Amino acid sequence: MDVPILHQQLTPVQIEAVEHFSGPMLVLAGPGSGKTRVVTHRVARLIEKGVKPWNILAITFTNKAAAEMSERLKTLTNSQNLWVSTFHRFCAHVLRQRAGVVGLQPNFTILDTADQKQAIRQVLSELDYDAAHYPPGKILAMISNAKNDMITAPMFVGQFEDSVADHFTAVVAKVYPAYQKYLLSSNAVDFDDLLLHVVHLFEEHDEIRSQYDDRYQYVLVDEYQDTNEAQYRIVRALSQNSRNLSVTGDPDQSIYGWRGAKIDNILKFEQDYQDTKIIKLEQNFRSSKLILAAADSLISHNRLRKAKELTTENAEGEPVELLHFPDSPVEADSIARHIRHTVESGERDWLDFAIFYRVNSISRQLELALGRHHVPYQVAAGVAFYQRAEVRDLLAYLDLVNNPQNRAAFVRVVNVPLRGIGKTSQSRLMNYAEDKGLTYIEAALQADEVPKMPKRAAASLKAFARMMENFSLADSGSVAQLIEDVVEKTGYTRPWSSSQNEQDMQRLANVEELISAARNHDTIFDADTSLEGFLETTSLVSDLDALEGDSEKGKVTLMTLHAAKGLEFPVVYIIGVEQNLLPHERSLREGNPREYEEERRLLFVGMTRAEERLYLTASSYRDLHGRSMPTIPSDFLSEIDLVQTDGTTLTSDFPETAYRPTSLASSDLSDEDVKAIRAALNRPDKPQLTTAAALLAGNNSAASLPFNFPIGSSVRHPRYGLGTVTAAGGFGHRRTVTVEFEEEDRSETFIVSKCPLQRIGNR
DNA sequence: TCGCGACTTCAGGTT
């Protein structure tokens, strides 16, 4: 056969990996080494060589990575039958087919973190433990860790019940089995159970394992360095009959040890699978020489590591810079201004920029600053769209329709909107239901029989249960319609439907957004399973998946360092490179070298996302836990070759209209400038919340806010609501408007370029 | 039963 066309853009080593046909293969791929390309091309080659698409299983960690690979494969192979999935999705799929074997029904519910906490609370109170004394989150973390290591409830009990373990662990030993019982009786699983159940399915029923093993002749796993024990065993179970397993990964990018990932899985791959072919991809196609060198000098300080050569033929580029700021508000403001001016100069587009940070909580100041400077941005994570109360409430209604056994969902919605069914009535009903072995809905239908149930509450419960019984996908016709029916019959949005209050309007918009997401889903999937499918999608989706790729000038992207893995941007800022933050204090506490080195890998991952420019920042004071705290620069900074700069020079003294190129070593920011920035920072204005919903709708572009507000025009302010412009003053970036708000006779003056005012209509 | 305000406690990353 001739050299296939698709080899033309590949290096010899890459081709070697692509051409590998059968048997185990380990691809050790450094950052930016074209790993995804190798994987997709290999799949395309397999198909070319006659492998059926449905005999191939490609597994990634995030939905985003799965979608991306799926997309690339479609263009490469024209095959629709190729399944690229995340571990969790794959397991959900298998589990729906074999639910009965582990005691579930196929319509089981996948609980998210909030549901899980609720379930733990319920269990705690049944066991007469005070939730205040045993934080549900901590209990869950311990249970989750156990599950990641494949320690089941009985095993956990066996290990700890009678031992002299600490008190808390002993309590968990009581809660864990009760929690599992609760899940089973609710026909529900948590994230970890998805994996756990499948491992048991495969390990205890070899005929089932064998069936899936035969079905998936070729298994490919991405980011293998992040697999945990359960995932490891699933992969193993699928690679017994046919050993065509190929995994890709990079030990230097293992950053999920806290979630139970075992870096050993990739390190011992060659021992696990005899005759493994090993391919090393060390040439970087992404970053400039100086950026790669800086990242390399950092990671070479890890001792628990196999040395690796990172090379690139890219240009040398600019040095990595460390920007030092007096405090975090100035840091945020300077970055926002720098980005804005770089874009206005025509040098770059918004989408060229990404800002990474160690913890979500420090994104707030950045968001405020970007909003003030009308920089369009999107945030991965933050307060997830699907975590919002109104969205969760409605999804709980749908879930209850799909799975009437779901107790968490029942509890969530039984008194929302208020129906006069209080805590006491609820717990009477629950006791009754459990005594009689009924679902809560069934029990509610006979609320009259429940001991001590007040007449009024009983009537409400019966009405509620009858209403729930009348909801069905078949009657409504589509998921979107079903949501609309629920909203209407329950009167869910009534309290805020005609409100002018900003928060209420936001809620309403979120409900609309959910409906349109459902409509979207309706058009893609067949009607019969679509409710289940929709619910599965909503529970396995994250805000990361809502991120937009290239679209015109796009948006600046904000995310945690963890979320950044697998992505790349021309310009990257990594903020807060300070001791106790990066490395995080938890990794320093007990001098745990494994955790400490994971922090270093995390910074390494972040740095290697950058193509052309990389800025690291540190501030002398940082707002943390609600107050401004002095900081110490990160020890990691001493391990990197970089240029140090007073970060405030980034943006010092821009003229009002024209753009002045940023010379990093130019004049310093004067005290007055710092004061002016601070004054602006203390303004009571607040940019609009950016929700995943808004991102999806593509309408959060703060930059598109109108700049001129003629006297008499109607405007809206996120905090003060609707108002009318009564006066204007100043010019250029200092232009001000005075607005009279409808509420409370309030009148405020704003600097137009720094406030979140929105023009309404044409008047 | 519900809503409010005062209070405490907690704050790592993701499927």
Next chain:
DNA sequence: GAAGTCGCGA
């Protein structure tokens, strides 16, 4: 800064 708990009054 946010979220959950508690006690009070309507």
